Amino acid sequence: MKLEMICTGEEVLAGQIVDTNAAWFASTMMEHGIECQRRVTVGDRLEDLVSVFEERSHHADIILVNGGLGPTSDDLSTEAMAITKGEVLVENSVWRERLEDWFTRNGRVMAASNLKQALLPASALMIDNPVGTACGFAVKHNRAWFFFTPGVPFEFKQMVVEQFIPFVKQHFNITGDVALRKYLTLGQGESALADELEKIELPEGTTLGYRSSMPHIEIKLFARGKMAIAQLDKVEAQIRFLLGNALVADEKKSLAEEIHSLLVGTGLTLSVAESCTGGMIASQLIDFPGSSSYLDHGLVTYSNESKVKVLGVKPETLDDHGAVSIATVEEMAKGVRAILDSDYALATSGIAGPGGGTDEKPVGTVAIALATKGGVYSQMIRLPRRSRDLVRSLSTAVAFDMLRRELLGEAVIIDYGSIGRFKK
């Protein structure tokens, strides 16, 4: 079974947007044991679309087409497929009704151009899109099944998971003998991790992959075939041993997700006072529904005045030690915890850059504290000064990891491979 992908859209081809749909699609299919063998990206010209549809129809068994199903004049995928097949476009009455319902439900008037979205090539099978106005469809041409999906990422992803993968499994004989495990790491570079994990003799059918997802490296352990799957636990034990403290979560996309799952439903509460991370700690938690049950508040106290007035940091602490100091960040954590008597509080203060560094405290210097009802833990770390965003996201991750370790009863302050730490 040969799978290919065709990405359409001038903005994708012209690089105005980076094609994250393509990467997501290939790695999602990989997790189902299906490799994508070629990807062609074309713009919004009708003749280009027709020529690539015709050409690839002779080479692939199934082709996922992404984009070009919208209502505007540069959305041409449907028309191009009809031309390729030599078919007329026919209004799909089911989808027309859905469109009318959709606009009524959302209290909006349907534009005339939206009616175009109910037109499908005569031989097409309609594919439902429960979350948008572009319906998908599937058409067989020459050797290939073409499966058309909308470009909007959340509509696309839902359609792939709920419709495309079952469609592929139904039409082709896909064995499900694949397994994937994911490990989230913090504080080691990709090459350092790879050097370490190369010590493992991987059983046949087993591969290790690395994916950089700033500030984390995600490690993927993939096994194909019953024999390889049977040995996964053994391989995993070796990975855990070799990773040590760098391993911060299993099967999670971020430390925020890990913290959310550790706190939600426990009755424990958290307050956050952020300076350099600027709301990133609170914001990453608030992404998860239900976070209001444990997150009391998250205060971004950017100015010294705010640290004094809102958190009760002593002016003389700021004068004597500076805003980026163990003393200040400890008072921030204790202060924000006290306001609502939360169980835990995190506080950060640092120099995210690009300006603001000194010889003593260069860009990338960040103080982080965790206050509990019993006391306060703190450290001052030195992060790579590569970018403002990296300093902020690494600081956020280290703060979460301190809380994670406390919640699991482990030592709160540890050494990470590639993150420096100032002596107290």
Add this chain to the structure above:
Amino acid sequence: MKLEMICTGEEVLAGQIVDTNAAWFASTMMEHGIECQRRVTVGDRLEDLVSVFEERSHHADIILVNGGLGPTSDDLSTEAMAITKGEVLVENSVWRERLEDWFTRNGRVMAASNLKQALLPASALMIDNPVGTACGFAVKHNRAWFFFTPGVPFEFKQMVVEQFIPFVKQHFNITGDVALRKYLTLGQGESALADELEKIELPEGTTLGYRSSMPHIEIKLFARGKMAIAQLDKVEAQIRFLLGNALVADEKKSLAEEIHSLLVGTGLTLSVAESCTGGMIASQLIDFPGSSSYLDHGLVTYSNESKVKVLGVKPETLDDHGAVSIATVEEMAKGVRAILDSDYALATSGIAGPGGGTDEKPVGTVAIALATKGGVYSQMIRLPRRSRDLVRSLSTAVAFDMLRRELLGEAVIIDYGSIGRFKK
């Protein structure tokens, strides 16, 4: 002149890395007036590479190939091109010397595998790579010039700018007569915008494009040729007129960027109190270096207790009107502004979902207030309940737009096409 790109590498095809080289390349070429017309992404299989080289050699005039020039066994681009041309690989003595120098200079011993990097197809022109061990090369095959570049982004980019673009300009007659303008919109769907802007009769050589960048739609006006460029101002005036309030910024990626540029360096200050947006307002501003000069603090007061204790919201206001109400959000804005006597304050409180809605206040109901030294503006809006993230990002955008309009001396509260508003 027809330009295409071939991206190679299993990790790009399989989505383990997102192909940022491709997006960068296409948009860089676009700035030089050269459109990339197709992009094919293939893995590291020799037969796939040979087949795509042969195939595209009949269709394009120039093909940039990225990746597969490294020293390892899965770097096969050079070998594949030699097979395609039916040529042998020949050691390039200039590059061999450069390799030896390079390793000596970096104090490292050259691995035997690196010698492979001095092998080029017999008819290839060597292309210098001053910053790495992979040399580029150019080969003519059938209709096309193939231009091979390394996958490492900073080596790739330097080679494109210093070698590839001059190569293209030397071999083909390229005029640089292109111009691009961008407009950021809020509150109208893509199809509604397109319906409106279709009224404009575009001069020849002028195209309009739409790009969804939640919660905004970006409109791109592209002109090719002296005549089209000369008429851009006239077209732009029509766009401005037709967009009306939906147009919120020019040449900016987000309203946060617009607000940042309006506030930075003015001495004006801003405080933020967020509930449903959960730090997104503050966080989007803090992404910009220099935001500390105007952002006093951003308080995420998620719980009612926190609204009372930190912001001074009256408990009876919460009891009488609820947390999501005009009365509460006005007290939040006034409260957070007063703490540090900031010039402006924004406050949000709403139901981001998926749970927590009622008949009277369904998911998507959001109250937003802007407090100034002179008074307070507020509104309660009703957003599409499609996703928690959309509710939060639209609320953030509307809040920014209220502040933007105030800073520009325009009416603060307006109607947006697709955003409902509750009567007070």
